[in-house]
Amino acid sequence: MLLLGGAIHEAGTIKARKSDRHATSDWMDMEKERGISVTSSVMQFEHGGRTLNLLDTPGHQDFSEDPYRVLTAVDSALMVLDNAKGVEQQTEKLMEVCRMREIPILTFINKLDRDGLPPLDLLEDIEETLGIETAPLSWPIGMGRRFRGTYSLAGNELHLYAKKRSEQERLDVTDLSDPKLDDVLGEDVADQLRFDVELVREAGNDFDLEKYRAGQQTPVFFGSALHGFGVEELLDTFVEIAPPPRPRPTTGRAVSPDEDDFSGLVFKIQANMDERHRDRVAFLRVCSGRFEQGMTLRHQRTGQETRTGRAMTFMAEEREGAEVAWPGDIIGLHNHGTIKIGDSFTAEDTSLVPAGEALHFTGVPSFAPEHFRKVHIDDPFRAKHLGKGLTQLSEEGAIQVFRPMHGAPTSAPAGSRRRTRRRATPCSRTSKTSSRRTSSPTRRARWPTSRATTGAWSAPSRTGRS
Numbered sequence: 001m002l003l004l005g006g007a008i009h010e011a012g013t014i015k016a017r018k019s020d021r022h023a024t025s026d027w028m029d030m031e032k033e034r035g036i037s038v039t040s041s042v043m044q045f046e047h048g049g050r051t052l053n054l055l056d057t058p059g060h061q062d063f064s065e066d067p068y069r070v071l072t073a074v075d076s077a078l079m080v081l082d083n084a085k086g087v088e089q090q091t092e093k094l095m096e097v098c099r100m101r102e103i104p105i106l107t108f109i110n111k112l113d114r115d116g117l118p119p120l121d122l123l124e125d126i127e128e129t130l131g132i133e134t135a136p137l138s139w140p141i142g143m144g145r146r147f148r149g150t151y152s153l154a155g156n157e158l159h160l161y162a163k164k165r166s167e168q169e170r171l172d173v174t175d176l177s178d179p180k181l182d183d184v185l186g187e188d189v190a191d192q193l194r195f196d197v198e199l200v201r202e203a204g205n206d207f208d209l210e211k212y213r214a215g216q217q218t219p220v221f222f223g224s225a226l227h228g229f230g231v232e233e234l235l236d237t238f239v240e241i242a243p244p245p246r247p248r249p250t251t252g253r254a255v256s257p258d259e260d261d262f263s264g265l266v267f268k269i270q271a272n273m274d275e276r277h278r279d280r281v282a283f284l285r286v287c288s289g290r291f292e293q294g295m296t297l298r299h300q301r302t303g304q305e306t307r308t309g310r311a312m313t314f315m316a317e318e319r320e321g322a323e324v325a326w327p328g329d330i331i332g333l334h335n336h337g338t339i340k341i342g343d344s345f346t347a348e349d350t351s352l353v354p355a356g357e358a359l360h361f362t363g364v365p366s367f368a369p370e371h372f373r374k375v376h377i378d379d380p381f382r383a384k385h386l387g388k389g390l391t392q393l394s395e396e397g398a399i400q401v402f403r404p405m406h407g408a409p410t411s412a413p414a415g416s417r418r419r420t421r422r423r424a425t426p427c428s429r430t431s432k433t434s435s436r437r438t439s440s441p442t443r444r445a446r447w448p449t450s451r452a453t454t455g456a457w458s459a460p461s462r463t464g465r466s
Contacts, residue, residue, distance in 0.1 A: 001054060002045055004232050042283060042314040042330045048239040053330050065367055065397060066268070069341065071097050072363045073267040073285040075328065076242045078234075079107045079218070080225070083116030083143070086125040095130045101363070102215040104243060105132070108234055113161070113224040115144035119196075123204070123220065133217040135207040136200055138233060140222040141185065141193050148185060150222050150230055151193055153200070154207070154237075158184065165228045213243050245328035248287045250344075251360045255288050255352060257327035262289030262297070262347040264331075265361040266339055271392035280392065281312075281332040282339040287361065289347065291325040300344040300358045310334055341397050342366075369400050 043054045055074060057067035071077070077098055081087065098105055109122055117125070123134045138159070141148040149161040158171040158181065173180050176197060181190040211217035219237065223230015245257040248265065255263055268283040297306045311322045312332040322331045333339065342364040346352055353359045377386045394401045 001047075001052075001231060001235060002043060003228060004047065004235055044313055044330070047235050050239045051329070052239070053328060055330070065365075067094055068097055068365050068367075069267050069397065071101060071103065072365075073265065073283075073330070074103065075244070075246050076238070077103050077105045078238075079105050081107065081109050081122065081126075083109050083111050083122060083222075084114065086117055086122055087129040092129060095132070099131075099215060104213050104215055105218045106234065106238060106242075107134070107218045107220045108225070108230070109220065109222045110225050112140050112143055112150075112222050112230075113147050113163075113227065119222065120200075126218070126220070132215075133205050133211065134220050135205045135212075135217055136220040136222075137207060137237060138221045138223075138230065139193070139197055139200060141189060147224075148189060150233075151197060152233065153197065159230070159233065160184070161224070161227075161229050163227050168229060209241060212241060245287075249362050251362060252353060252357070255359075255361075257288050259288040259352065261350045261352050262291055262295070262345075263287045263350070263352055263359060263361075264291070264297075264345045265364070266333075266341060266343040266345070267364060269335060269339065269341055269395050269397070271396060280335040280337070280395065282335040282343075284331050284333055284345065286325050286327050286329045286331065288327055288352070291322070291329075291331060293321060293323045296348045297345045298348055298350070299338070300346060300360060301340070302338065303358075304338070305348060306333070306345070308333060335395075337395070340395065 041056050043056070045052055045054065055070050057070050071094070079091065079095075081091070095105075097103075107126065109119070116122075119136075119140055123136065126132065126134050137154050138150040138152050140150050147161055150159045151157070152159065156173055156175060158173055160169040160171065162168045171180060171184065176194045181193065185193065205217065207219055208217055212219060219241070221230055221234045221237075223234070225231055247254040247256045248263075249255075264284040264286050266282045266284050269280060270283065271280045291308075291311070293311060294307070294309050297308055298304075299306055311325075313320060313322045313325070314330065314332060322329075325331045333345075342361075344359050344361050346359055350359070375386065375390065377383055390399070390401045393399045
């Protein structure tokens with residue numbers, strides 16, 4: 001998508017060889033090493049005269065909380081499925097959140113240049129597993145070594161596949177009876193395509209814009225993203241049917257993107273994007289009004305004013321100054337430990353809420369930890385560095401840190417909602433030190449509650465096991 005939008009000049013893969021280029025959105029060393037996305041990244045590009053803000057989220061089960069928060073900042077979602085695997089477990093969980101928020105979803109079934117499940121089985125899997133109606137807008141011609149391209153059901157176009165984008169072709173055809181199909185594909189392949197398309201049109205669903213925008217129907221495209229095939233057709237359709245920025249709920253009322261006064265929601269915090277400065281950046285979704293570089297914002301939770309002389313836009317870990325931003329754009333604010341996930345910002349003088357009241361956007365989830373580990377550091381003189389690393393991860397929302405009431409903090413219990421593999425544990429993502437860091441399971445965690453009248457503690461009300 002970035003390649004077609006002109007934002008990059010060479011596409012990469014998620015699991016690349018050492019000599020190959022990695023995906024632009026996977027910028028962390030761990031992401032390149034393990035071949036998975038660990039943290040969400042933001043990239044802005046243009047296509048078809050529209051500006052798109054692409055938020056790439058981890059699909060791996062170890063890192064499930066970040067995508068849930070990102071879904072509070074988006075207006076549409078793109079679901080990418082492997083044609084050999086179909087709907088996976090993590091996709092089901094994210095679909096539940098999309099359904100609750102009525103987020104429109106486009107589906108791209110990927111890797112058609114490899115053998116996989118039949119297209120009709122994939123559509124059935126989506127409908128039965130995710131409970132959403134499918135409306136295919138393209139149809140594959142063959143699969144694996146026999147993959148010849150796709151047929152556009154909406155535009156009566158034949159898209160011929162080639163590994164090189166420069167050799168891929170588009171041919172206009174009048175309909176399925178056009179003799180061009182026999183000339184280009186061969187009689188047997190053309191007849192099979194006619195049969196498949198007629199079957200889909202008879203038994204399938206027609207595309208309905210209202211159902212799509214209500215999150216009840218998903219348009220489906222087929223292709224091979226590695227070779228850029230089918231992606232341009234997807235993008236062309238997306239900029240035409242995707243909804244514009246939508247109103248955002250607050251504790252008082254919904255804020256419309258058409259309102260003149262600026263407002264924004266912080267949905268993510270990322271530390272150490274620039275290792276030279278050990279910085280922390282708050283990702284803010286513009287909800288209404290217009291943002292201008294240098295304007296003074298009011299931090300609604302604290303009531304303090306914040307200067308934005310160094311606000312930025314993103315291309316994964318790369319960034320540049322944000323001169324102007326509109327509803328739907330994502331900008332970054334430098335954070336010195338005062339901004340938290342879920343915070344709201346408005347213009348200095350705002351009419352969005354009455355004087356003396358605060359504006360708080362809702363919908364950013366907060367999860368109670370279910371799995372606990374105690375992080376140790378062998379050198380007690382480096383305990384401060386361990387504390388900083390754990391604090392940064394806590395601010396990012398990746399873990400929750402519990403401090404001992406007594407004793408030196410050479411170890412600290414940390415909790416997360418998902419069980420995290422060892423190589424992705426907090427001690428492997430904290431700042432680099434020369435000391436050895438280890439983690440061990442915490443056998444039992446108790447959740448006491450206080451009694452406001454006596455100040456005493458009640459019996460443990462909740463138990464979590466590692």
